[in-house]
Amino acid sequence: xxxxxxxxxxxxxxxxxxxxxxxxxxxxxxxxxxxxxxxxxxxxxxxxxxxxxxxxxxxxxxxxxxxxxxxxxxxxxxxxxxxxxxxxxxxxxxxxxxxxxxxxxxxxxxxxxxxxxxxxxxxxxxxxxxxxxxxxxxxxxxxxxxxxxxxxxxxxxxxxxxxxxxxxxxxxxxxxxxxxxxxxxxxxxxxxxxxxxxxxxxxxxxxxxxxxxxxxxxxxxxxxxxxxxxxxxxxxxxxxxxxxxxxxxxxxxxxxxxxxxxxxxxxxxxxxxxxx
Ligand code: C2E
Ligand code: CA
Ligand code: CA
Ligand code: CA
Numbered sequence: 001x002x003x004x005x006x007x008x009x010x011x012x013x014x015x016x017x018x019x020x021x022x023x024x025x026x027x028x029x030x031x032x033x034x035x036x037x038x039x040x041x042x043x044x045x046x047x048x049x050x051x052x053x054x055x056x057x058x059x060x061x062x063x064x065x066x067x068x069x070x071x072x073x074x075x076x077x078x079x080x081x082x083x084x085x086x087x088x089x090x091x092x093x094x095x096x097x098x099x100x101x102x103x104x105x106x107x108x109x110x111x112x113x114x115x116x117x118x119x120x121x122x123x124x125x126x127x128x129x130x131x132x133x134x135x136x137x138x139x140x141x142x143x144x145x146x147x148x149x150x151x152x153x154x155x156x157x158x159x160x161x162x163x164x165x166x167x168x169x170x171x172x173x174x175x176x177x178x179x180x181x182x183x184x185x186x187x188x189x190x191x192x193x194x195x196x197x198x199x200x201x202x203x204x205x206x207x208x209x210x211x212x213x214x215x216x217x218x219x220x221x222x223x224x225x226x227x228x229x230x231x232x233x234x235x236x237x238x239x240x241x242x243x244x245x246x247x248x249x250x251x252x253x254x255x256x257x258x259x260x261x262x263x264x265x266x267x268x269x270x271x272x273x274x275x276x
């Protein structure tokens with residue numbers, strides 16, 4: 001039994017080493033990932049609840065690491081936040097999204113708004129708005145084709161500063177979406193303090209939608225949004241049942257595997273042009 005125990009220990013030890021190695025490798029090579037052009041964006045369509053037409057797409061980053069393979073943002077965004085690398089990575093996302101939109105305008109692809117995820121650290125960076133302004137003017141893309149998804153904790157630090165930033169982004173036509181709505185502790189005060197365009201109901205609520213409690217919460221959030229003249233979108237919609245419930249609650253938009261997973265640029269263009 002002892003020997004078995006030892007083997008088990010070694011097994012876990014091996015797994016642990018692997019995880020530590022992976023983390024080490026991620027930290028070490030993240031710095032060069034931008035330079036080596038190892039990032040790419042996928043796009044997940046967002047659909048109108050009533051017409052099922054695509055109304056927007058969320059840009060989701062992927063890292064194609066030369067030896068580790070595809071690394072998901074769940075594994076490296078935290079590392080990037082801690083090291084401050086999230087700021088240059090975030091700038092790359094802004095440039096990349098605007099460059100894609102510019103290409104789509106030239107190719108006469110019917111456009112939808114592309115929303116990008118903004119980390120707290122990036123949002124608080126003093127050059128954030130200026131950088132956005134610069135890239136929009138360089139690419140000739142209007143802010144009306146851009147949305148930013150900010151989590152509640154992303155704006156917690158300095159309310160006045162966040163208000164100023166949000167107001168400036170909205171002046172450019174950029175939409176402000178509150179990501180992971182309801183998972184923080186002060187969701188309502190955000191709605192008081194910040195002019196937002198859309199709230200994104202977190203997928204943890206959508207996953208539990210078959211439960212009475214979760215359904216009641218989601219229903220209330222949707223009518224709250226409606227009363228405040230804010231759009232609502234649900235993320236992580238995986239089943240027809242979830243989608244139907246959200247539709248019956250009056251949720252404006254939906255996003256999830258039930259409709260489309262995140263797809264590459266070419267597949268998004270196909271989806272957008274197929275609709276015609
Ligand atoms: P998020 O913003 O909450 O994005 C939703 C996550 O759910 C995405 O994972 C998406 O691929 C996944 N998802 C989409 N549909 C479904 C579904 O039907 N069911 C389930 N279970 N999951 C679904 P992903 O792409 O791995 O991204 C994870 C997180 O990483 C994102 O969470 C976001 O916080 C962050 N992230 C992604 N791209 C960026 C980026 O460019 N910049 C920053 N700062 N963060 C990013
Ligand atoms: Ca998001
Ligand atoms: Ca989420
Ligand atoms: Ca999130």
